[in-house]
Amino acid sequence: MKYKSIATLAFATTLSLTGSLEAKAQVLDNTKPWTFWYWMYGAVSKPGIHADLVGMKQIGLGGCYLMPIRDSKVRPEYGGQADQLTPTFWEMVDYAFQQADSLKLDMGIHISDGFALAGGPWITPAESMQKVVWTDTIVSVKSLRDLTLRQPESYQGYYEDIAAFAIPVKSMNVTKCYQPKHIQLLGDMSQNEKGTYRASKPASLVYDLGQIETVRSLTILPSENNIQSQRWVLKASNDGVNYWTVKEINPARQGWQSSGPGFTYAIPATMARYFRFDWTVDGSEPGSEDLDPAKWKPVLKLKDILLSGEAKVNQWEGKSGASWRVAEATTSEELTDADCIALQQVIPLQLKDNKIITKLSTKSKYYRILRFGHTSTGQMNATAGGGKGLEVDKFNEEAVDKQFDHWYKRFLDRPHGSVVKYLHIDSWECGTQNWGRDFAKEFKLRRGYDLIPYLPLYAGIPVESAEKSEKVLKDIRLTINDLVNDVFFERLEERGHIHWRKVTQESIAPTFIADGLEHYKYADNPMGEFWLNSPTHDKPNDMLDAISGAHIYGKNIVQAEGLTEVRGVWDETPAMVKPLIDRHFALGMNKLFFHVNTHNPWMDRKPGMTLDGIGYFFQRDNTWYQESRAMVDYVTRCQQLLQEGTPVVDIAVFTGEEMPSRALTPDRLVPMLPGIFGQNRVASEQVRLANVGEPMEESPVGVNHSAGIIDMKDWVNALHGYHYDSMNKDALLTEAKIEKGCLVMPGGIRYRVLVLPGKTKMDPSFKGYSAEVQTKIDACRRAGIIVIDQPYQQQDFAQYSLPRDVELPEGIGFAHRTSINQEIYFLTNQKNEVRDIEWSYRGGSRSKAHFEPYQSLFFICDKVDGKMYCIDPVTGDRELVELNSRTKVRTDIPLTPKTWQIEFLENGKKKVTKQLLDWSKDTDEQVKYYSGTAVYATDFKYNDKITSTQQIYLQLGEVRDIAHVYINDIDCGTAWTAPYQVHIGKALRKGKNTLRIEVVNTWANALNGAEKGKAPYAHIWTNAKYRMKGDQLLPAGLLGPLNILKYE
The missing domain is CATH 3.20.20.80 (Glycosidases)
Structure with missing residues (x-):
């Protein structure tokens, strides 16, 4: 059977596409x-x-x-x-x-x-990332003349005004936070000397306000970005005995840098004296990239919870762009129209030397004065x-x-x-940032209305209605997205290309x-x-x-x-x-x-x-x-x-219209495609998300975390022969063309299926699509694109003439690319075991393939001659796949030299042994703790006939960790992964042969020895702390057994 280098194949492929050696080299x-x-x-x-x-x-x-x-x-x-x-x-x-x-x-x-x-x-601070800041003051109309407005926070003295407003209010107490007269700790709740509340078992906090008050919002101040402090069942009572449930409090989606401002929750106006916060770890979601703090040990750590009579937009801190978060929309039950400020009540003010020079009506006895400006975030x-x-x-x-x-x-x-x-x-x-140069101007240009009257929303103060407040806040986030793309990313692309x-x-x-x-x-x-x-x-x-x-x-x-x-x-x-x-x-x-x-x-x-x-x-x-x-x-x-060529991806998944947004990980698709994922996956996801007992893992050493964090090794070929991409609104509307029943993208990818997940964790208040998105969806349906907007129960899309791209056994991952002349399939065995499999691709017959542990192979279907070739990217070997070809006969010849000479290059130690050994078990500590290269030398006789039709390998058995093989001083290559074998046909001679194997292990054993004062040689130093768990050394060296493998 003929072999040739993968490089030769790639050269030929490239030339067929580019037509020039210069392009090939590039x-x-x-x-x-x-x-x-x-x-x-x-x-x-x-x-x-x-x-x-x-x-x-x-x-x-x-x-x-x-x-x-x-x-x-x-x-x-x-x-x-x-x-x-x-x-x-x-x-x-x-x-x-x-x-x-x-x-x-x-x-x-x-x-x-x-x-x-x-x-x-x-x-400079003026050129840096900006945030909206404000002061909030309630004064009587009589004191306005003498009022000097406080300037909002500044950074290094830098601050600029945006606007100031007066809002008529009924009393001086509209923003009042209620200070509990007494706080009772129940269950496992405790408070340390710093005032931080902690619990790891079911616990409660009971606030006694001393009298019945009306609470409309609460703000949670976590300790150390703690997710458990954002999980409560809020109950209320007038007698401290009989409680009713007010709201289940759940955390917003949040990333690893989402700390900073607190977490404000709108609640239905509740009149009560006692407010009880019940917490249990049960029901905790395992962590993810959009719920990052949940990755850690489920212990509650809380600085404070502030109760307020003021109506606020639910989770306004994230919705105003002050932090990367996604939360549920404020409901009309939580925020009635009467709770919101009418737009005509937002009275613009003129300031001079921090004094109000606008004359206000005396019809209102009290005014809420809001002064908005911007300063640097201070981020470096x-x-x-x-x-x-x-x-x-x-x-x-x-x-x-x-x-x-x-x-x-x-x-x-x-x-x-x-x-x-x-x-x-x-x-x-x-x-992140929620202001910048010309932000208000850009907002009006892009959104079509003036942002300035709605500035109170930056402070969580609702304007007009819950629905209107949510819309304006979303428009702020959409403008932030527009500007970071149109100004930062596009400009840097321009400058780079210039x-x-x-x-x-x-x-x-x-x-x-x-x-x-x-x-x-x-x-x-x-x-x-x-x-x-x-x-x-x-x-x-x-x-x-x-x-x-x-x-x-x-x-x-x-x-x-x-x-x-x-x-x-x-x-x-x-x-x-x-x-x-x-x-x-x-x-x-x-x-x-x-x-x-x-x-x-x-x-x-x-x-x-x-x-x-x-x-x-x-x-x-x-x-x-x-x-x-x-x-x-x-x-x-x-x-x-x-x-x-071009990737073959059948499915596009719409990411929705919430902002911020991301691609969907495969676990988020299971509810929409249960049939494609299969019953086992549906069941395992139910177990993972239930998170019963909050199982923990340690990985790496000393890092304890939730065992339920998604690990992509568990999602190999998760859609059983299909691949998917996520598609955002911008690409759906401006990039995707509808052609022959497909969404076709600029690079040539053709999606046959469009999945519309609707409500997701990153779009928790989904109620429907905008008119422009719905128009595109409708066009897709008319063009014959498979649109999935309800849970899909079938195991494949064959009913739409779209069978699986590949049929593979469990644990084999794949990629598929198509070019003018070839279909390219990359198959990877993700199991640490030898596997003989059958597989097939769309439109092709079944083929057999042999995989060593963790081996990956390419299968190239040539569109010109109709043949399939298998390429091993470890060796570069390429062979024709013939369905009815004769199986090669393998002969194993044990290689057992009489003696081995071993030299440890870093310290000059030498050993002569009859048996291969794990040098980490040697009694000589300069060998036991050795890390580096050791040269194994021996000779052996090979008595079989050598022909040009044979493939001959040296299989090394267990190697810790890499081996470079020379036979008769000819370089035969490096064995670094299973099956730890190299071609030796070009170097092997009939009769006597010399064998030299350079074996390298990791630094672990030497650093272990150095930590104990037993370094195997001098000048070992690193600023990376030795972190191996326990005192056990890693196996080291050539452990064998060695065999010559002959195929003919």
């Missing part, structure tokens, strides 16, 4: 993975730069994103001399650019210092160093240009600045009020992020935002910041992360960025500097880094094929 270069390259604390050296970049080149990376993080002031003990923006820093940048240029490595630069997000010392690019400063106003084009010019463009203007090919905008970690740079963006959610898909319209390469062994920090929604955003806006490349780990433990290997990478290939990623390659300025300290222990330690002084070339080549081969 495409193939884009398929190499990249890495994030962090410079920490100003500790940068030229020898370290050279070594880092040479290492990147040697292992086959295409480039890196250079991102300096913090400076020497934060960690002076590292002796950093290259703080950002100093002459030494630019000297190091110039050297790095020159070295990268000479090595033909490309680079990208972030939009600011650090990675969160876009700011600097050149941004937190992980920056010398370039640290205020975050730029995302609605101010001139300020955005200033940020671009003062940071990014300075890199382009350096010698060898042409090496910078990308402008990168990292994941959003700077909160300078011939491509723009990459990570997710804006769940921190900034926005549509999580729309901003990818302004990215050349949308980008998400996924984490390793870090359930609390993993971001499946980020990845689905990027994948769907790319697909609906016609972007071919989907990048991923991959393998970030919240607490690295130094046991990580390429084999460990392969299933995770493959799972994301199946989801739609096709360009991986390893997180993280941290610059180590020292040549004599290993493993050296890290991102304070965060990340997959993908850097030059990791033990196995040089051997990771095999993994990098694997990723490159996969990406070559996964960037070809």
